[in-house]
Amino acid sequence: MKKYIPLLIMASTIAPAMAQEPPSEQAPTRKFHRHEISIYGTLSRAFLMNDYRSYNVSFAGDYTDKLSGSGGVGYTFFFHRHWGIATGAEVAFFRTALLARIPESSLETYSYGGATEPMVFNSTLNAYQETQRATYIHIPLMLQFQTAGRHKFYLAAGAKAGLALSGKYEASAASLETSGYFPGSGQTFTNMPNHGFTTVWNPSWTGAVDFGLNVSAAAETGARWAMGKHAALYTGVYLDYGLLDVAPEKTAGVVSYQPAKPSEFVHNSLLAAYDPTTKTAYVKEVNLFSAGIKIRLAFGWRYSQ
Numbered sequence: 001m002k003k004y005i006p007l008l009i010m011a012s013t014i015a016p017a018m019a020q021e022p023p024s025e026q027a028p029t030r031k032f033h034r035h036e037i038s039i040y041g042t043l044s045r046a047f048l049m050n051d052y053r054s055y056n057v058s059f060a061g062d063y064t065d066k067l068s069g070s071g072g073v074g075y076t077f078f079f080h081r082h083w084g085i086a087t088g089a090e091v092a093f094f095r096t097a098l099l100a101r102i103p104e105s106s107l108e109t110y111s112y113g114g115a116t117e118p119m120v121f122n123s124t125l126n127a128y129q130e131t132q133r134a135t136y137i138h139i140p141l142m143l144q145f146q147t148a149g150r151h152k153f154y155l156a157a158g159a160k161a162g163l164a165l166s167g168k169y170e171a172s173a174a175s176l177e178t179s180g181y182f183p184g185s186g187q188t189f190t191n192m193p194n195h196g197f198t199t200v201w202n203p204s205w206t207g208a209v210d211f212g213l214n215v216s217a218a219a220e221t222g223a224r225w226a227m228g229k230h231a232a233l234y235t236g237v238y239l240d241y242g243l244l245d246v247a248p249e250k251t252a253g254v255v256s257y258q259p260a261k262p263s264e265f266v267h268n269s270l271l272a273a274y275d276p277t278t279k280t281a282y283v284k285e286v287n288l289f290s291a292g293i294k295i296r297l298a299f300g301w302r303y304s305q
Helices: 002-019
Strands: 032-049 061-065 067-080 083-112 115-146 152-172 175-182 187-189 199-201 204-208 214-227 231-242 287-304
Touching: 032 061, 032 231, 067 115, 067 287, 083 152, 083 287, 115 214, 152 231, 214 287
Parallel strands: 032 083
Antiparallel strands: 032 067, 032 287, 061 083, 067 083, 083 115, 115 152, 115 175, 152 204, 152 214, 175 187, 175 199, 214 231, 231 287
C-alpha cells in the first residue's frame, strides 16, 4: 500500500494548481450543473489482501498482486456548486497469485480386504502456483467536493457495498508427492499409485471460490476538465480498502485423500483450505484492495446559480 501514497500526494498537490484560473474568471455567479451522469474506467492494482501482507500462511511462499481494473456508470447530484452526492454501479476485478511449497499430513483410515487400519497420509506440492480471481459489483455512495472555476480540483470520499458476481482459482504444481505412513507397522509406502501413494508430475486444477459480501472505504482525487457546456472529463487517482473479511469457509486441506478412491485426490483452493494437522487456516482473512488511475467522462444538465 505504501507505494501508492506518493501518487496520491502528488495528485493532491498538483491538481489544485492545474485547476486554478485567473480571479476574473472565477465569478461567484457562474452557473453549475445540478445533475451529472458519467461513465468511467480504472487501471489499477486490485487484489485480495490480509492485513497489508495479503496472506497469513504457515508455509514459505511468494505473493504477487496483478494489474487489474474496473468500470461503471455514475450519477451525481450537486446540492451546492461545491458539493455533491454521487452513486452508481461498477464492476471491479481482483486478481492475486501465490507461489509456495506446501507439505501436509492428515490422519486417515486405510481399507483393504474388508479390514481398516489408521494411516498418516502425507502430501507435498512442489513449486505450487495458485491464481485467484474475484469479480464484484459495487454500489458507491460518495460525497464530492469541487473548487470554483471552469476547470476544477475535486475530492471524493465515502463507501462502497459489494456483492461477488464470481470467484474462481487456477492452480498447478511442478509435482505432487504422496505417501502413506502406518503407525502400527512403522512403515512408509510410496510408488503405489492405486493406493494413493505416488508422484504426479505437473498436475493442475481449477475450481470455484465462494467470496462474501464486501464494504470498502473509498477515496479519489484529481482534476475536472470542462469540455463544452455540458461535458467534463475527470482525471484522478483512487483508493478502495475492504473493511469486511470476504474469505470463503475453510473446508479441508489443499490435497485430500479419498478412502473410497485412493488414486483420486481432492484439491482445494488455498483461500478455503486449512492445515489438516493443526486445523489452522492458511489464509485467515481476505480483504479487497485496489488503487490506481481513474478516468471519468461526465455529462451535466439543469443549470443552477
